[in-house]
Amino acid sequence: MRQLPAFDPLAEFEQQVGGGIAEIADRLRRLREDDTDWLGDGEHWSLAGAQSKFTLRALGDGWGIAHGAEPSTHIVKPGIGTIPSQALIEHVSMRATAALGLRVASTLYVEFEDQPAIVVTRFDRRERDSRWERIHQEDLCQALALDPSRKHESDRGPGIARIARLLRDASGPAAVDEFGRAVIANYLLGAPDAHAKNYSVMLAGSALQLAALYDVASGLTAARDGRLRFPRAAMSLGGERSFGDVSGRHWTGFATALGVDPDQVREWVLTLAQQAPAAMADTIRALPPRQRRRPELRQLTARVRLLSELTQRRLDDTAPGRRSTGPTGPELLADVDR
Numbered sequence: 001m002r003q004l005p006a007f008d009p010l011a012e013f014e015q016q017v018g019g020g021i022a023e024i025a026d027r028l029r030r031l032r033e034d035d036t037d038w039l040g041d042g043e044h045w046s047l048a049g050a051q052s053k054f055t056l057r058a059l060g061d062g063w064g065i066a067h068g069a070e071p072s073t074h075i076v077k078p079g080i081g082t083i084p085s086q087a088l089i090e091h092v093s094m095r096a097t098a099a100l101g102l103r104v105a106s107t108l109y110v111e112f113e114d115q116p117a118i119v120v121t122r123f124d125r126r127e128r129d130s131r132w133e134r135i136h137q138e139d140l141c142q143a144l145a146l147d148p149s150r151k152h153e154s155d156r157g158p159g160i161a162r163i164a165r166l167l168r169d170a171s172g173p174a175a176v177d178e179f180g181r182a183v184i185a186n187y188l189l190g191a192p193d194a195h196a197k198n199y200s201v202m203l204a205g206s207a208l209q210l211a212a213l214y215d216v217a218s219g220l221t222a223a224r225d226g227r228l229r230f231p232r233a234a235m236s237l238g239g240e241r242s243f244g245d246v247s248g249r250h251w252t253g254f255a256t257a258l259g260v261d262p263d264q265v266r267e268w269v270l271t272l273a274q275q276a277p278a279a280m281a282d283t284i285r286a287l288p289p290r291q292r293r294r295p296e297l298r299q300l301t302a303r304v305r306l307l308s309e310l311t312q313r314r315l316d317d318t319a320p321g322r323r324s325t326g327p328t329g330p331e332l333l334a335d336v337d338r
């Protein structure tokens with residue numbers, strides 16, 4: 001049997017975007033030193049978000065920083081420094097979400113010299129006659145004309161019902177279904193940051209469509225004093241947000257908010273929960289050995305598996321009222337593979 005060459009993301013990145021590795025490494029190094037240094041001189045772009053980042057532009061034989069009106073094609077994020085292996089965790093979370101059958105922006109995890117980063121291909125770009133064009137995108141705060149400070153439902157931001165109404169009115173039921181499955185996938189991966197600015201819509205011609213998913217990153221490995229640092233989903237799922245504690249009656253409430261038949265939602269939850277552990281494990285297994293052996297990734301696999309088990313076990317729990325005894329979902333999750 002012919003031995004396949006090992007997958008080398010740096011080589012793939014160089015092929016896609018060209019050289020300039022040392023310059024990117026330098027830029028990442030500076031970003032890490034000064035978290036606010038993400039808008040270089042003369043650049044014209046405005047990606048909001050909590051994390052420092054910069055964009056690149058694919059050129060025929062190299063990469064460039066987009067100046068003035070030139071569209072960039074990739075986003076480079078160094079990952080959140082206080083969470084070990086965060087860029088890699090974001091990359092595997094995105095890939096696992098894609099393995100679950102959702103539309104996700106494609107990513108590479110690249111170590112530029114000593115600088116780890118996630119390189120995200122922009123979904124709001126299109127190449128036409130060898131020119132890059134922008135496609136109009138708005139995140140859900142913009143689309144709902146809400147101040148960005150209201151991205152979290154807990155800060156008077158939009159929840160499932162309001163977003164579903166927007167998508168149904170402006171796009172149609174398929175967009176609502178896609179959004180519903182995306183929320184479930186984020187929950188099953190323990191991604192705590194799926195707020196209104198981490199979903200976008202795109203305007204293609206006169207039609208509005210949900211953009212590919214981005215900024216999907218599990219928080220299940222981050223701990224503080226032996227507890228999960230991010231124990232909850234950003235949006236309420238039928239009245240519950242804690243990972244591992246969403247049960248059948250919450251999913252029914254979620255279905256009502258979404259405006260989708262509860263049996264349909266139940267089937268999505270069951271199928272995605274059955275698939276999530278393998279989606280994560282297979283994604284991690286496909287990484288180069290040095291990366292896949294990181295302890296955070298082993299922990300991630302174990303916790304995603306438990307979260308899926310809890311979700312399936314609690315799916316048939318339709319009794320009203322709070323579970324009063326026993327450890328909570330986040331407590332159980334924190335106990336796995338510490």
Ligand SMILES: Nc1ncnc2c1ncn2[C@@H]1O[C@H](COP(=O)(O)OP(=O)(O)OP(=O)(O)O)[C@@H](O)[C@H]1O
Nearest residue numbers: 047048049050051105120121122123124197214215
């Ligand atoms: N693949 C992509 N294509 C186009 N635009 C994107 C893409 N990924 C992100 N964006 C835009 O950039 C913004 C910031 O990106 P992102 O959400 O990934 O970073 P962030 O919120 O700063 O990260 P984090 O929450 O991890 O700190 C998004 O709100 C979205 O508008």
Ligand SMILES: [Mg+2]
Nearest residue numbers: 049197198215
């Ligand atoms: Mg974001």
